[in-house]
Amino acid sequence: MNTELLLLTGSLLIVLLYRLYRIGSRDSTLPPGPPTVPLLGNIHMFPTRSIHLKFSEWARQYGDFYSLKIGPQTFIILSSAKAVKEFLDMRGPSTSDRLAAYIPEQVHEGNSLVFGRYGERWKLMRKTVHAILTPTSVEETYPIQFAESVQLLHDLLHDPKSHFQHVRRLSASIVFSVLYGKRVPRYESYDSDATSIFDLLHSEEHLFLPGAQLPVDIFPFLKYLPEGPLAPWKKKCKDLKGLHQNVYFASLQQCKDRIDRGESVGCFMEQVLERYQKEFGLTWQEVGYIGGTLLQGGIDTSASLLQLLIMMLSCNSEIQRKAQEEIDRVIGHDRIPQRDDIKNLPYIQAIIKEVCRFSPPIPFGVPHATIRDEEYRGYIVPKGSAVFQNQWGILHDPETFENPDQFWPDRYLLTKYGTKPGVDDSSFRDNIIFGAGRRICPGIQTANLSLTINVTNLLWAFTYSKAKDPLTGFEIPIDPSKMANGFVLSPLPFECSIQPRNQKIAGLIHDHFVDAIDVFKQYEGALQQEDKEHVAQVRSHLV
Numbered sequence: 139m140n141t142e143l144l145l146l147t148g149s150l151l152i153v154l155l156y157r158l159y160r161i162g163s164r165d166s167t168l169p170p171g172p173p174t175v176p177l178l179g180n181i182h183m184f185p186t187r188s189i190h191l192k193f194s195e196w197a198r199q200y201g202d203f204y205s206l207k208i209g210p211q212t213f214i215i216l217s218s219a220k221a222v223k224e225f226l227d228m229r230g231p232s233t234s235d236r237l238a239a240y241i242p243e244q245v246h247e248g249n250s251l252v253f254g255r256y257g258e259r260w261k262l263m264r265k266t267v268h269a270i271l272t273p274t275s276v277e278e279t280y281p282i283q284f285a286e287s288v289q290l291l292h293d294l295l296h297d298p299k300s301h302f303q304h305v306r307r308l309s310a311s312i313v314f315s316v317l318y319g320k321r322v323p324r325y326e327s328y329d330s331d332a333t334s335i336f337d338l339l340h341s342e343e344h345l346f347l348p349g350a351q352l353p354v355d356i357f358p359f360l361k362y363l364p365e366g367p368l369a370p371w372k373k374k375c376k377d378l379k380g381l382h383q384n385v386y387f388a389s390l391q392q393c394k395d396r397i398d399r400g401e402s403v404g405c406f407m408e409q410v411l412e413r414y415q416k417e418f419g420l421t422w423q424e425v426g427y428i429g430g431t432l433l434q435g436g437i438d439t440s441a442s443l444l445q446l447l448i449m450m451l452s453c454n455s456e457i458q459r460k461a462q463e464e465i466d467r468v469i470g471h472d473r474i475p476q477r478d479d480i481k482n483l484p485y486i487q488a489i490i491k492e493v494c495r496f497s498p499p500i501p502f503g504v505p506h507a508t509i510r511d512e513e514y515r516g517y518i519v520p521k522g523s524a525v526f527q528n529q530w531g532i533l534h535d536p537e538t539f540e541n542p543d544q545f546w547p548d549r550y551l552l553t554k555y556g557t558k559p560g561v562d563d564s565s566f567r568d569n570i571i572f573g574a575g576r577r578i579c580p581g582i583q584t585a586n587l588s589l590t591i592n593v594t595n596l597l598w599a600f601t602y603s604k605a606k607d608p609l610t611g612f613e614i615p616i617d618p619s620k621m622a623n624g625f626v627l628s629p630l631p632f633e634c635s636i637q638p639r640n641q642k643i644a645g646l647i648h649d650h651f652v653d654a655i656d657v658f659k660q661y662e663g664a665l666q667q668e669d670k671e672h673v674a675q676v677r678s679h680l681v
């Protein structure tokens with residue numbers, strides 16, 4: 139009997155040890171990837187910085203469809219337009235989930251459009267977003283987008299050194315205005331929506347980034363660690379939830395109050411409250427998160443592209459010269475660019491595409507998750523795998539792009555997608571930086587409109603160069619590889635010189651800023667007292 143028990147225990151132990159040993163190992167049915175070690179899989183080699191660069195390095199070694207094991211969890215990395223098209227675009231219904239992630243769940247409670255699981259709630263929220271962000275309704279935001287862009291020019295004219303903050307203000311103000319009918323007139327707005335939204339974005343990034351916290355999803359016992367030094371995320375989750383309440387729900391409440399007073403301004407969240415909340419049966423919590431996730435999706439991403447543009451122009455006088463030659467020929471110096479000009483500005487279009495290619499704001503995508511086992515290229519991707527779109531790897535692949543690490547807009551004059559002549563580009567599409575499948579970014583039109591207006595205006599108005607050290611007179615170098623380490627790839631603050639191209643243009647910026655006041659006023663009803671005073675003071679100097 140004792141011997142039998144011993145044998146049984148021994149066998150169970152062997153099975154258990156074998157199972158433990160298998161955790162982290164790669165099944166032969168999975169696509170290849172870097173060698174794994176028992177239990178950890180590839181955790182020990184998972185990068186903590188610049189994940190996109192490591193993903194791209196591995197893509198060169200293991201191909202455009204490879205796997206990583208993060209403990210028992212499978213990660214699939216797609217690093218070609220073909221793999222993204224075939225795996226995410228064409229298999230949308232089965233590859234549109236997000237991972238069941240414990241930490242984001244603690245914060246959003248399943249209400250986030252970005253991180254929420256693929257299910258009825260997500261579908262309703264997404265349907266609401268499609269109902270408000272139609273191509274026509276986005277076009278109707280042109281007057282406020284244009285006016286905000288004029289404020290950017292005005293800010294740069296008077297305070298070029300703070301270009302970084304001016305761009306952030308612009309992008310926060312556009313999104314706040316179109317969503318909540320309330321603009322952000324200055325970066326430091328008191329108790330500010332702009333400042334707290336940036337706090338919110340960055341604390342969320344640092345909390346949710348793969349590798350940023352202990353792997354609670356992989357080793358669930360970690361959930362039970364007490365709040366404190368061992369489990370710092372617990373307090374961070376609470377703080378972040380508090381920030382959501384401040385930012386998302388305070389702004390939503392202002393929309394509701396305006397509706398109740400009969401003073402609607404027609405912004406998107408008012409439309410949700412007035413119509414879609416009832417039509418689609420949404421709770422107040424869900425409506426709050428719809429606005430909040432749109433806000434979050436749209437601010438840092440759009441700002442990062444304009445910051446990168448200013449950086450690249452400061453380093454590339456020849457590109458600037460070509461762009462301004464085109465603008466001078468088509469628009470001249472007697473008027474500011476208008477909506478339709480872009481059709482006649484192929485080089486500016488190429489610059490916009492190159493900015494997006496050179497520095498895709500979400501360089502490894504927001505990971506999708508598979509809803510069932512998926513067979514692809516003879517491999518089986520198990521249900522529940524995380525699927526990353528390695529956009530950086532796709533757009534910096536030397537087999538596809540000539541000198542991919544060089545900022546060179548001319549590539550888009552040679553071929554439609556900027557690929558090397560002769561390369562098969564049939565799997566490429568516009569807007570690849572906006573993701574794929576059913577989760578594709580719903581803010582594409584808003585972002586594209588903003589990019590078009592601002593890239594054209596910035597090139598029409600100013601000349602950019604490296605700043606000079608006032609003591610030595612030497613140029614202050616700019617290092618384009620210095621990027622913020624988060625979900626969003628954005629340049630770190632840098633110094634540069636921004637000069638108006640001539641006095642006539644400076645005068646036109648001033649005149650248009652005066653004209654913009656009428657548009658701004660519609661979005662200034664809910665400003666804080668300090669912001670109202672700031673706005674009044676700026677305007678008192680305008681004659």
Ligand code: HEM
Pocket residue numbers: 251252253264313431432433434435436437439440443498499500503504505506571572573574575576577578579580581582584585
């Ligand atoms: C240049 C600017 C932008 C870029 C590069 C960008 C990129 C992306 C990417 C890559 C995703 C993930 C898509 C996927 O999972 O496949 C995404 C999702 C999302 N974006 Fe954007 N985005 C931008 C601007 C905006 C704007 C302006 C808004 C709002 C007005 C927005 C709202 C969202 C939302 C709500 C999601 C989540 C969609 C879902 O999971 O169903 N984004 N974006």
